[in-house]
Amino acid sequence: MCGLTGVFQPTGFAVSTCEGIVRKSAENLSHRGPDDGGTWVDGDAGIALGHRRLSILDLSPAGHQPMISASGRYVIAFNGEIYNHLEIRKELEVSKSPPAWRGRSDTETVLSGFDRWGIDSLLKKTVGMFAFALWDRQERMLTLARDRVGEKPLYYGWQGNTFLFGSELKALRAHPAFRADIDRNVLALYLRHGYIAAPYSIYKNIFKLLPGAYLQLSAQQSPGTLPTPRAYWSLREVVERGLANPFAGSDEDAIGELESRLMRAVSLQRVADVPLGAFLSGGIDSSTIVALMQAQSTLPVKTFTIGFHEQSHNEAEHARSVAQHLGTEHTELYVTPRDAMQVIPKLPTLYDEPFGDSSAIPTFLVSQLARRHVTVSLSGDGGDELFCGYDRYQRTQSLWSAVQRIPPVGRRWLAGAVAMLPVDGLNLCLNPIVSREDQSPGDRVRRLALYLSAGTMEQFYQVQVSQRNDSVAIVLGDTGPLEAQTGLTQWSPNGQLYERMMYADAMSYLPDDILVKVDRAAMSVSLETRVPMLDPRVVEFAWRLPLHTKVRHGKTKWLLREVLFKHVPRELIERPKKGFGVPVGRWMRGPLRDWAEDLLSKQRLATDGFLNPGTVRKQWRQHRDGKANWGDSLWTVLMFQAWLCADRH
Numbered sequence: 001m002c003g004l005t006g007v008f009q010p011t012g013f014a015v016s017t018c019e020g021i022v023r024k025s026a027e028n029l030s031h032r033g034p035d036d037g038g039t040w041v042d043g044d045a046g047i048a049l050g051h052r053r054l055s056i057l058d059l060s061p062a063g064h065q066p067m068i069s070a071s072g073r074y075v076i077a078f079n080g081e082i083y084n085h086l087e088i089r090k091e092l093e094v095s096k097s098p099p100a101w102r103g104r105s106d107t108e109t110v111l112s113g114f115d116r117w118g119i120d121s122l123l124k125k126t127v128g129m130f131a132f133a134l135w136d137r138q139e140r141m142l143t144l145a146r147d148r149v150g151e152k153p154l155y156y157g158w159q160g161n162t163f164l165f166g167s168e169l170k171a172l173r174a175h176p177a178f179r180a181d182i183d184r185n186v187l188a189l190y191l192r193h194g195y196i197a198a199p200y201s202i203y204k205n206i207f208k209l210l211p212g213a214y215l216q217l218s219a220q221q222s223p224g225t226l227p228t229p230r231a232y233w234s235l236r237e238v239v240e241r242g243l244a245n246p247f248a249g250s251d252e253d254a255i256g257e258l259e260s261r262l263m264r265a266v267s268l269q270r271v272a273d274v275p276l277g278a279f280l281s282g283g284i285d286s287s288t289i290v291a292l293m294q295a296q297s298t299l300p301v302k303t304f305t306i307g308f309h310e311q312s313h314n315e316a317e318h319a320r321s322v323a324q325h326l327g328t329e330h331t332e333l334y335v336t337p338r339d340a341m342q343v344i345p346k347l348p349t350l351y352d353e354p355f356g357d358s359s360a361i362p363t364f365l366v367s368q369l370a371r372r373h374v375t376v377s378l379s380g381d382g383g384d385e386l387f388c389g390y391d392r393y394q395r396t397q398s399l400w401s402a403v404q405r406i407p408p409v410g411r412r413w414l415a416g417a418v419a420m421l422p423v424d425g426l427n428l429c430l431n432p433i434v435s436r437e438d439q440s441p442g443d444r445v446r447r448l449a450l451y452l453s454a455g456t457m458e459q460f461y462q463v464q465v466s467q468r469n470d471s472v473a474i475v476l477g478d479t480g481p482l483e484a485q486t487g488l489t490q491w492s493p494n495g496q497l498y499e500r501m502m503y504a505d506a507m508s509y510l511p512d513d514i515l516v517k518v519d520r521a522a523m524s525v526s527l528e529t530r531v532p533m534l535d536p537r538v539v540e541f542a543w544r545l546p547l548h549t550k551v552r553h554g555k556t557k558w559l560l561r562e563v564l565f566k567h568v569p570r571e572l573i574e575r576p577k578k579g580f581g582v583p584v585g586r587w588m589r590g591p592l593r594d595w596a597e598d599l600l601s602k603q604r605l606a607t608d609g610f611l612n613p614g615t616v617r618k619q620w621r622q623h624r625d626g627k628a629n630w631g632d633s634l635w636t637v638l639m640f641q642a643w644l645c646a647d648r649h
Contacts, residue, residue: 003029004077005166026050062103069111080130083268150211150511157206169352194356242543265535274375277302282318285380291567348646356636382533415452585631
């Protein structure tokens with residue numbers, strides 16, 4: 001795992017000046033690569049690459065980057081791991097002129113593959129997580145590429161006549177040409193979802209490369225123009241093929257095939273020249289990964305769990321039971337609200353963009369814990385999107401079915417009538433009889449009106465997963481929603497409602513929230529994370545599985561549970577899911593109250609000029625005084641305000 005950065009200026013530049021800038025940019029990524037660093041510059045071509053290395057495979061100087069191919073044609077700055085690179089090496093070695101390997105790194109394998117097969121063909125052969133910048137010295141062409149599902153980040157964009165790119169925004173910000181102009185339309189998108197969906201970033205003219213794609217710029221590229229990224233892998237195509245050719249075997253066949261594919265993925269991802277472990281929450285996904293790791297290991301797997309004293313958010317005791325059964329070397333750490341709150345000031349610079357998922361706090365803490373013992377940690381992420389694991393899927397199914405029974409005209413009339421109900425009055429009258437951590441009655445009424453107004457299932461589901469639906473009203477200067485451009489509603493599978501929701505989440509929530517959360521938290525402490533569930537062969541098989549193998553007898557992830565139950569007793573797993581968050585809504589009324597009051601002060605909001613002070617202050621007062629629960633939506637506002645404060649310093 002590493003960090004990369006670079007500059008492309010087709011008109012050329014002075015080597016001495018640009019090399020210093022790129023070196024500084026790379027130093028801003030030293031947390032991603034504390035072991036080594038380097039730069040490569042061609043002033044005449046106007047290209048400079050910077051790299052920071054976290055040594056995982058081949059710890060020798062032979063893995064130093066930026067790396068030049070044996071032919072001399074390509075130069076690469078590579079971040080990530082190619083798990084099947086030894087298989088690719090064997091294929092390369094079967095030729096009249098096999099490569100003369102200089103080391104054992106997967107980066108060298110990739111470069112030889114480009115020499116042999118070209119970029120598109122080599123990308124299709126890879127199994128891994130990565131982002132890279134590749135310079136073709138012969139064609140004078142820059143290629144940026146990202147892995148299939150978006151485990152590794154890559155930002156890019158023109159700033160004047162200079163094209164900047166890098167693993168994190170802090171690398172781009174180090175360049176003198178960078179202009180930190182906030183995009184208000186993207187801000188509205190962030191406040192709706194709590195994260196910023198690709199291809200956007202919080203800054204104007206800076207984008208995220210979409211998963212499964214690569215972008216190429218030539219020396220003839222006109223400054224300010226961007227070619228359309230090319231897809232070398234498409235989740236949409238995977239879904240279409242899977243639904244058209246469903247798995248037809250028995251339950252036993254499906255269990256065996258899924259276990260086999262997961263076993264292979266875990267086996268590939270266990271390869272490392274440094275200590276390796278796994279996150280273990282005690283849930284289905286992480287327990288499955290750890291069980292398969294332990295089944296392949298003669299030594300106890302190192303596992304790590306964060307616990308909370310609030311029982312509503314604590315799963316550490318369940319993780320301990322799973323660890324004891326499997327015989328892992330288990331480490332757990334119980335954290336207090338004070339411990340968790342000490343993480344909050346780190347979040348704006350850790351994520352570089354506003355990021356509203358409060359589970360970033362325990363994710364950072366468990367990464368920090370793991371890094372004291374290992375350099376690589378496997379994670380169970382991806383299981384919910386592949387095997388229908390989120391509780392909201394069943395909830396949305398029930399609500400959508402109920403709404404569909406009302407004629408369209410009746411829905412529109414009812415939506416208007418419900419929208420006119422006095423939300424504040426309902427909260428005042430009814431809130432005392434509901435828990436403060438529940439959604440307030442008035443908030444439910446507001447959301448009900450939006451449900452009734454939804455014309456399609458996709459619009460209906462967007463209401464379900466949105467943190468707030470008033471982002472246009474709250475952001476000053478927002479000219480309209482970007483939702484239709486994110487790809488979430490442009491196409492939907494011809495499958496059942498569950499499958500359409502899983503597809504929507506796999507397209508955006510997984511890469512832009514879940515994987516961002518894990519990557520930035522782990523890499524901030526120089527920990528590499530790997531996600532076996534997202535091996536492309538697992539993903540492709542999961543989309544061939546009929547829905548009844550995922551949801552059965554009211555239980556989600558049925559097939560994944562059956563694989564797990566071959567290794568762990570059912571009674572250790574069958575329990576309500578708690579998630580991996582912290583009670584920030586409650587803390588805002590307690591230990592975080594002064595911090596929140598300062599960030600949400602009328603004067604600060606007015607001076608900043610991005611958010612409507614009246615709307616924000618009203619929601620804050622209602623939440624602070626227990627008259628409504630705006631916990632999640634206010635947290636996204638607070639994370640923007642905290643990020644804005646850090647951004648200006």
